[in-house]
Amino acid sequence: MQFNRPEDAVKYRQSGMFLQSYHLGRLAAMVSGRIPYDPKAALEHATLVDMIDRLPYGAFIEGTADRGNSRAKPEIWTERAKFDGMVTKLHEESAKLVAAARVGTLDQLRPAVGAVGQACKACHDVYQRN
Template sequence: MKTPVIVSLALAASLVSLSASAEFAKSEDAIKYRQSALTVMGTHFARLGAMANGKLPYDAAQAARNAEVVALVSHLPWAGFAPGTDKGRESAARPEIWQEQAKFKDRADKMQTAVAERLLPAARSGNLDQLKAAFGPTAQSCKACHDDFRRR
């Protein structure tokens, strides 16, 4: 039963990644794109955190849906960090993103892995304790990138 959902998510992520890798007409467009993707991802991740921390009632179906959105959207923002997008629109991105591309990519990859291998299966399990156990380490993978590459 989960196979169609997994295949659908994989196909959607592939299609979105292909379209996101296209160049943006203006650096402002790239910045807006990445900020929008990060906002969507953060919103759905925060909902999972609220459930894991008891600030929202646990709803297994909602947890699974939120984790699926996070998993899909976790592949999007990176295309918006193209060369030349370090200036322009108000941004929390630090210059180190463009100076330390390998480290930045590594942080993004680690977050995507944590989401795909820990958070998503835990949210789909229907078990709050599994969600709680997966949420913290996944949040740490987000924080690691923010600590190095995001202005406070």
């Protein structure tokens, strides 16, 4: 992807991260019983997680670790293959999340939501500054 300013790349990826976290958060609330389980809404949220998580990772372009209010660690750009592997893992888990949401039971949804959350956390633990 190309951006006019490095700060725009930061804003773009943070926006994508925010959106995926919103939709995953709704699913997490359903599987933990904080909000009622609604299979139709769950499938919508899962589909959006899967779509939106195609967005932010292309905006991790060179030279944007310390731009704007970025909390991205510079190691992303020296360990790109490892970072990209974590992106692939997230894509795999979110595809499974959609399949699980289609089944329409909480028993299927719960572990799938957990697995996506783990894929998010695995990367944040290594590549996001506090």
